Amino acid sequence: MTTINEAEAREAVLARNAAYDGRFLFGVVTTGIFCRPSCTSRQAKPENLRFFDNAGSAVSAGFRACKRCKPERQQSQNKMVDVARYIEAHSDEKITLSMLSDRFELSSAHLQKAFSATFGLSPKAFQNGIRQQQFKSLLRDADSVTDALYAAGYGSTSRVYDNSNDQLGMTPGAYRKGAEGETIYYVSGKTQLGLLMLAATEQGVCFAMFGDTENELEELLKAEFPDAAINRASDHAHIDMWFQQIEQYLLADQPLPDIPVDLRGTAFQLRVWQFLQTIASGDVVSYSDVAIGIDKPSAVRAAASACAKNRVAILVPCHRVLRGDGGIGGYRWGVDTKRDLLALEKS
Numbered sequence: 001m002t003t004i005n006e007a008e009a010r011e012a013v014l015a016r017n018a019a020y021d022g023r024f025l026f027g028v029v030t031t032g033i034f035c036r037p038s039c040t041s042r043q044a045k046p047e048n049l050r051f052f053d054n055a056g057s058a059v060s061a062g063f064r065a066c067k068r069c070k071p072e073r074q075q076s077q078n079k080m081v082d083v084a085r086y087i088e089a090h091s092d093e094k095i096t097l098s099m100l101s102d103r104f105e106l107s108s109a110h111l112q113k114a115f116s117a118t119f120g121l122s123p124k125a126f127q128n129g130i131r132q133q134q135f136k137s138l139l140r141d142a143d144s145v146t147d148a149l150y151a152a153g154y155g156s157t158s159r160v161y162d163n164s165n166d167q168l169g170m171t172p173g174a175y176r177k178g179a180e181g182e183t184i185y186y187v188s189g190k191t192q193l194g195l196l197m198l199a200a201t202e203q204g205v206c207f208a209m210f211g212d213t214e215n216e217l218e219e220l221l222k223a224e225f226p227d228a229a230i231n232r233a234s235d236h237a238h239i240d241m242w243f244q245q246i247e248q249y250l251l252a253d254q255p256l257p258d259i260p261v262d263l264r265g266t267a268f269q270l271r272v273w274q275f276l277q278t279i280a281s282g283d284v285v286s287y288s289d290v291a292i293g294i295d296k297p298s299a300v301r302a303a304a305s306a307c308a309k310n311r312v313a314i315l316v317p318c319h320r321v322l323r324g325d326g327g328i329g330g331y332r333w334g335v336d337t338k339r340d341l342l343a344l345e346k347s
C-alpha cells in the first residue's frame with residue numbers, strides 16, 4: 001500500500017473505521033473475500049488479513065468482492081464525491097450534464113447513472129436540493145452538503161452505527177417514544193404496495209406504515225406517539241417530497257434518496273434499526289447476521305423482535321432480513337408486502 005502502513009490499516013479494520021474507506025481494501029485469506037475497512041461482516045483473525053490499494057489488485061490476487069460492503073464500487077463513488085463537491089461549490093451557476101461529463105471525462109449517461117447510484121438522486125436534483133436548502137437537517141452537523149450526504153451513508157453502504165446518532169438527528173434525551181410537546185405532521189396516500197402513512201418530527205420521518213384505512217393508521221400513529229400533537233401536514237413540502245420519493249421507489253422508478261429518520265426506541269432497538277440501514281437495497285441478511293452486526297451474536301431473538309417493532313417501513317429496511325434457513329420470516333405489514341419489496345429491490 002502506498003499511502004498508509006499496514007499497522008494503521010490493521011487498526012482501521014479492527015475499528016471498522018469508515019474514514020479509511022476508499023484508502024485501502026482488505027482481503028481475508030480464509031474466505032477469499034475482500035472488503036472495505038468499515039465492512040460490518042464478522043471480523044477475521046488479524047493474521048488472515050491482506051491489504052490492497054484497489055479492487056483490481058485484490059481481484060488479481062484471487063479475492064472476490066464482499067456482497068455486503070461492495071468494495072468494487074468504492075472507486076467510482078470517490079469520483080462521484082468529487083462531482084458532488086464540484087456541484088456544491090458551483091451550485092449558483094448553471095451546470096449541465098455535458099459540462100460535468102467533459103470535466104470529469106465520463107460519458108453523460110455513465111455519469112448520470114453512477115451519480116444516482118451513489119447519492120440516490122441525479123446531479124440536477126442534487127443541485128436543486130442545495131439551492132432549495134432541502135438538506136438543512138443533514139447540514140446541521142457537517143461542514144458541507146457533500147460531507148453530510150456522504151456521512152449519512154450515500155457514499156458508503158456501511159454506516160458506522162455507533163457514531164450515527166448525529167446523522168439520525170436524535171438527541172440523547174429523545175429516546176422516549178411519547179414525544180411530549182412535539183408536533184408530528186403526517187401525509188398519507190396510495191402507493192404501489194397499498195395505503196401508506198408517513199409522519200415526521202422536525203428531525204425526520206418517525207413513522208412510515210402501511211394499512212387498510214386512514215383512520216386505522218391515524219389511530220396507530222397516536223398510539224405510537226401518545227404525548228405528541230398530531231396534525232395533517234398542510235404546508236410541509238419536505239414531507240410531501242419524501243412521500244413522493246418513496247412512491248417513486250415503490251414503482252421501481254428511482255433509487256431511494258437518503259430521507260432523514262427520527263428513530264425512538266431502546267438503545268438495543270436503535271442499534272438494530274441503525275444496522276438495518278447499512279443493508280444495501282438488493283441485499284438480504286439473516287436475523288443472526290443482524291445480531292452479529294451489532295456485536296451481540298447471541299441476541300438473535302431480541303434482534304428479530306426489534307425488527308418486528310420497526311415503525312419506519314422501507315427507510316429502516318427490516319424487510320431485508322430473512323430467516324436463517326432463507327425463509328421469508330415475518331413482516332409487520334404482511335409477508336406479501338415483504339415479498340413484493342424484495343422482488344422490487346432484486347430487479
Ligand SMILES: [Zn+2]
Pocket residue numbers: 034035036039040041066067068069070
Ligand atoms: Zn465486506
